[in-house]
Amino acid sequence: MAxxxxxxxxxxxxxxxxxxPRVVDNSELSRRLDTTDEWIRSRTGIGRRHVVDPGMSTVDMAVEAGRRALSSAGSTGADAVVLATSTPDQVCPASAPQVASRLGLGGAAAFDVNAVCSGFVYALATAAGLISAGASREVLLVGADAFSTLVDPxxxxxxxxxGDGAGAVVLRAGHPGEAGALGPFDLHSDGELADLLVVPAGGSRKRMSDEPGDYYLSMRGPAVFRHATARMAESSRAVLERxxxxxxxxxxxxxxxxxxRILQTVAKQLGLPVDSLVLNIEHTGNTSAASIPLALADAATDGTLHAGDRVLISAFGAGLTWGSTVLRWPAVTPG
Structure with a gap:
């Protein structure tokens, strides 16, 4: 017995x-919106973001990030593809099979996970479950979102x-003591607060609407800030204990x-030094499910992350959803 x-x-x-490729900085937004670079930076920490051009989709971005992750891993082919996204190319079918096909992984299990900004953490847990259950030996997990298509211009x-973007990791079967082994997970939701971040129309409840604004994201910012900081801190404490x-x-x-400011507040509540934060939001904006893998890739590239570092990962998103995990960082070079 094992x-x-x-x-x-x-x-x-x-x-x-x-x-x-397309970059939209704060000065460009200031020319067409009632805002300024100082106003945006002081409230969000964002200076610029990347956005898709017409004709570019979530699948297109996911394929590019997935290809780089597979190259980084020296992979000859994953047997499952999990795509974390809330902006699929179509409502039906799921977008992951298209990603798999374009990467030469046709025949692999492939499906989407939609937990919005918590999607990458939820998908990590899902992919880890496939491996621990013996259903997969290697999983390509991509977080990708074209959220600029959901906001009122x-x-x-x-x-x-x-902003828009994609980040990806390759997960393989291994052992708990290895560097890179994902630790325990802590996942939660609160559907009673779904209206804090919502796109009202387009789904089965309200397929069509005469109000153009129903197709864009509605966000109650102050309430989201309160819940994000509290939930991420609670979840982080729970996963550290586990x-x-x-x-x-x-x-x-x-x-x-x-x-x-959300990240700084969570760090303060946890008692973490501010310099422990991994930040790339200044040049990416909020890329939803792509944000954590993009931050990991940037930090591994610029030397912020070192092999052996103990890393805490936490996310909060619409749904409401939130979750956390930990790992000891492996010696991996981004593709």
Whole structure:
């Protein structure tokens, strides 16, 4: 009979990210919206963001990030593809099979996970479950969103915040003691607060609407800020306890890149030093499910993350959804 220590777990083996070429900086937004660079930076920490051009889609971005992650891992082919997104190319079918096909992984299991800005953490748990159950040996997990397509182009409350992009990891079967092995997970939701961040129309409840604004994201910012900081801090404490870590054990905190003030507040509530934060929001904006893998890829590239670092990951998003996990960072070079 297998012992607990001999069970297989998901291990990070590859990493990649991709941003669309078009850059929209704060000065460009200031010319067409009632806002300024100082106003945006002081409230969000964002200076610019990348957005898709007409004709470019979530699948296009996911393929680019996935290709880089597979190259980073030296992979010859994953047997499952999980796409975390809330902006699929179509309502039906799921977009992951198209990603798999374009990457030469036709025949692999492929499906979408929609937990919005928590999507990458939820998908990590899902992919880890495939591996621990023996259903997969290697999983390509991509977080990708074209959130610029969901915001009202005239809304200064949402346009400056969101950007588009994709980030990906390759997970392989391994053992709990390895660097890169994903630790325990802590996942939660609260559907009673779904109206805090919502696109009212387009789904089965309200397929069509005479109000154009119903097709754009509605966000109650102050309430989101309160819940995001509280939930991410609670979840982080819970997952640290499950992992047997103390706050002092954490070398790097990689949170969903929604707002620099949210991340700073969570770090303060946890008692983490501000310099433990991994931040790339200044040049990406909030890329929803792509934000954490993009932040990991940037940090691994610029030397912020080192092999052996103990990393805490936490996210919060619409739904409401939130969750956290931990790992000891492996020696991986982004593709």
């Amino acid at each position: 012992t607990l220590d001999s069970r297989e777990v998901a291990v990070v083996a590859g990493l990649g990210g991709w941003l669309p 005239e809304d200064r409350g949402t346009v400056p915040i969101f 992992a047997g870590w103390t706050v002092g054990d954490v070398d790097r905190f990689v949170g969903h890149q929604a707002n620099v």
